[in-house]
Amino acid sequence: MLYFLPEPPEYAPPPRAVRVPAKLSVRVFPEVIAMSHPYELAPTRPLSFERERGITEVRFQGGLAHVEVRLPGRDVEAERLVLLQAVAEAGLPVLLIKLHPGSVSFALPDAAIAERAERLLLGRGYIYAMERDLALISICAGAMRDLSGVMAGLYDTMDKAGIRVAQTGDSHDALFALISGTNAEHSARLLRQTFGLPEGGTSC
Template identity: 30%
Template sequence: MINFAEDVHNQINPRAKDLLMSCGEVISSVIITQALKARGYDGTPLTGAQAGIVTDDNFGDTRIKEINNQRVKEIMEENKIPVVAGFQGISNDGEITTLGRGGSDTTACALGAALHAEMVEIYTDVEGVMTADPKVVPNAKTLKHVTYTEACELAYQGARVIHPRAAELAKRERVPVIIRSTFSDAEGTVISHAFKQDEIEIKGDKIITGVTSRNNLALVKVFPHNKQEKATALGCFRVMADAGISVDFINVRSDFISFMIRDEQAGEAEELLIEDGYHYNILNNFVKVSVVGAGMTGFPGVMARVVEALSEAGVSIYQTTDSHTMISCLVEEKEQSEALCALHDYFELGN
């Protein structure tokens, strides 16, 4: 439908695009309600606006500001099932908005928090959060439990099972989430607080929970206007910020600075750098490979093990960054699979 609208006229403004994109979830909510009724359950379909989901007005990637759950609660008190269209809300000005990629996850977690739910269940095409992408690492396995922090890190670093914003919301509101498969009865993965080791079966103390990667990234190198004024390149951070371009994997050196941005923003970034007179390079053949685990907090030598694992596999590391629960390495895109498999095997995540 977006293509059809753009064929009629090649520009569609963000407000109109959100209005169009919200239709699919509304249709789905009606069909799901009909399916429930066919099985003897009374349901009521609701748009995001009707469910009281209030957002800002950043069309295409809006954020939830508040939820007025009165309408949903009234439907539940009537012993009916509210079926809410995910991915959407309404601004204070009455405009229909959409939450961006993974918006239905975010809707579910936000409603769960607003209703003080015991659990939010998210159904997807895999059986839960896995130690790695099974399409890349054949012996990847499903995790029974991950902490909120681990889920957030895995999501931000490329795992696509739950959207980062949904994971952060669940963490902030302390709403347990279970990731399950639409196509099987597998138990899935519980995302919640830190847990006691005797609550689930654990073979040894794993310092790493999973490995993941982010591609579709561009590596930007910016050089100073002149060698005598080395700090002049730093001004590009303000240029990116003013344009709403998020930067990651920052490296500041005397001869250049570098950072990662989403590949789709590379063209805009290049125009801004040209406009401000910066000397730059933009490369598209790198990926960010990460190991994530709450067990690495305070555990010495994890970076050394990561470097050793990649070196033994012949994978070159161009840059690293880390936090209490994550270590990321910049590697060439052609070595992405080798890097993930090497780290997964080295930390024995398939055992």
């Protein structure tokens, strides 16, 4: 008797694993125009993130005060920290902070805050000198740190006009000068002339 063995089934390799990304990255184009193919995207218009170069405006704000607080001098670094922490805990906004060898100075944005600061300093027994009725001049630029000669132009203009600069400071888009409030409008006008700006203009 003959026996026929069944033919073995054709070998089929196991299915290959397919990695499915957990998150697809989708590019969003700001502008799509008429397309010749449903999956064809038109080239986008280039976007510019470059800021306007050069000085754009000179502004002033009045009513500020400036105070310099003398430190006891036993441990200056620790004493600076104690003073600044006391100012922060009292909720006093300050600007143009400068650390001197034996003192700390800063500006106060208005008369009411200056009164509060004076009460704090008196209550803690600090020796200080406060100057009131000042103005903050702001020289604005889109990229101030890329410019040169701005501080020199400021001091040259103020020196020729006989105007004392009590304090200066800077940020990424502005340079600041603290001067007497009675000279604020005149100083702003002179600085606009120095930097070739028209009267008025845009804000900082």
